[in-house]
Amino acid sequence: MGAVIPRDRRLPLALHALGMAVVGYGVVVGRSVELHGAWVAWATALAIAAWAMVEVLPRPDDRPGRRPALTAVRRAATLVGVAVASFSVVPTNGTHLAPQAVLIIVAIADEGAPVWLGATAAAIATVLTPLGAVATHASPSVSYLAAVAVWMLIGITRRQSGVAIARTRELEARQLEARAQEARAGALAARQAAASDIHDVLAHSLGGLVIQLDAAEALLEAGRVGEARVTVSQARVLAAEGLADSRRAVAALRAPDEPVLGDHIGRAGPVGDGGAGCGEPVRDGQAGLRSEPLGARGEAVRPSRRSEPVNPGRRGEPGGDDEPRGPFPASPATDLRDAAERLLRTHRELGGRVAARLDLARAPAPIPAPLAGAFARALQEALSNARRHAPGTPVEASLVATDELLTLTVSNPLAPAAVGGGGPAPAAVGGHGLVGMAERFALLPGGAATAGEHDGRFVVRARARVAAG
Known part of the structure; x- marks a missing residue:
C-alpha cells in the first residue's frame, strides 16, 4: 500500500x-x-x-x-x-x-x-x-435538505480555495523563473561590463606598449641608444598606468555603487621641458612603421626633474607615484576635461597627431561619474583604434556640451589598405571595444554610440543626455 x-x-x-x-x-x-x-x-x-x-x-x-x-x-x-x-x-x-x-x-x-x-x-x-x-x-425533514445546501457551500468554498492556491503556486513559480532570468541577465550584463572595462584597459595600455617598444627597437637598430632608453622609460610608465587602470577597474567591479572615473585615465608619461609635441612616424627597414615621440623643438623627449615622482618609491610599485589614488565621486566638467586632455597628450606622445576641440563650458556640474567615465572610455577607444589601424594619420576629436547633450566625435582617415579595399575597417578587426562602447552608452539616459566609415574616414560618435529629465 x-x-x-x-x-x-x-x-x-x-x-x-x-x-x-x-x-x-x-x-x-x-x-x-x-x-x-x-x-x-x-x-x-x-x-x-x-x-x-x-x-x-x-x-x-x-x-x-x-x-x-x-x-x-x-x-x-x-x-x-x-x-x-x-x-x-x-x-x-x-x-x-x-x-x-x-x-x-x-x-x-x-x-x-x-x-x-x-x-x-x-x-x-x-x-x-x-x-x-x-x-x-x-x-x-427540512433539516436534511438544509444539510445538502451546507455540503454545496463547503464544496464551493474548497474548490475556490484550491483554485486560489493553484494560482498562487503558479504565480510563485513564475516569479521564481522571472527572478532567475533577471539574475542570469544581471550576471550577463556584469560579464559584459567587465569584458568592456578589461578590453578598454588592456587595449589602451598594451597597444601603446607595442608602439613604444617598436619605436625603441627602431631607435636601437639606428644606434640611438639614449633616445631608445627614453622610449623604454615611457613604455614602463605606460605599463604602470595600465596596471593602475586594471586595479581601478577591478575595484569598480567589486564596488559597483561607487563609480570610478579614475585620475590616471590617459595620464601621460614623462614629458620634456618643451612639452609633448606631435611625433612624426619614422620608418626603419626591419621594424616597419615606428613612432618616435619628439619634443617641441624636434629633439627626443627626455625625462626632466619635473617629471620625477614625488614619492621616492618606484613607478608602478606599491608606494610609487603610479599607485592608484582611489576612486573619486561624481566629477565636474573640469575632471572630464582633464581626463580628455590626458588621453590626447598620451596619444601625441605615442606618435599620434590629433586636433582636438574641448567645449564643456555649458556642461552642468557635476557631470555624473558614469557619464564622464563612458565618454573618457569612448575617447580612449577611438584614439587606440586610430593608432592601431591608421598609424600616423591625423585625428580630429571634438567633445562638446550643450544645455542638454554631451557629444563626442572622433574621426581619422582610413588607412590606405582599408581605402583601397585591401583590409578591413577598424570595427571589423577582431576587437570588442566598439561593441562594449555601444553597450555602455545604451545604458545612459539618451545615450547612443556608433562607429563606421563616412566619406573616406572612420568616425566614432557618442552622445548622452546630461540635463535632468
Missing part, C-alpha cells in the same frame, strides 16, 4: 475508512434494517463502496495521463453513491448523511472534475432525500 498510495494521502484515507466503519456500525445499531427491510443494508453497502471508490481511485489532476475509463468510473460511483445515500438518509435516521456529504463535497471541490458533476450530485440529493422519506412513510 505504501508503494501505491502517496504518503500525504495515507492519513486522509485512514480517516475515511474509519468513517465508513462508523456508518456501517450506526446502521446496525440503529436497527434500520429491522424497521425498513434488507434494502437498507444493500443501500449502506453501495454507499460505502461508492465512497471507497471515490477516495481510492486517482483524481484526474493527481495522475495525469491516466486512462479515461477510471475517471468515468469514479464519476459514476460519485453519482450512484449520492443517489443511494440520499434515498436512505431518512430510513437510517441521518446516518447516511456522512457518505452523502463526502460525495457531494468531493464532487464540487475537485478542481479536476467538471462543474456539472457537483451540480448533478447536489440536484440528485435534493430530489431523492424527500422521496426516500415518502417511500418509507416518514415525514420529510
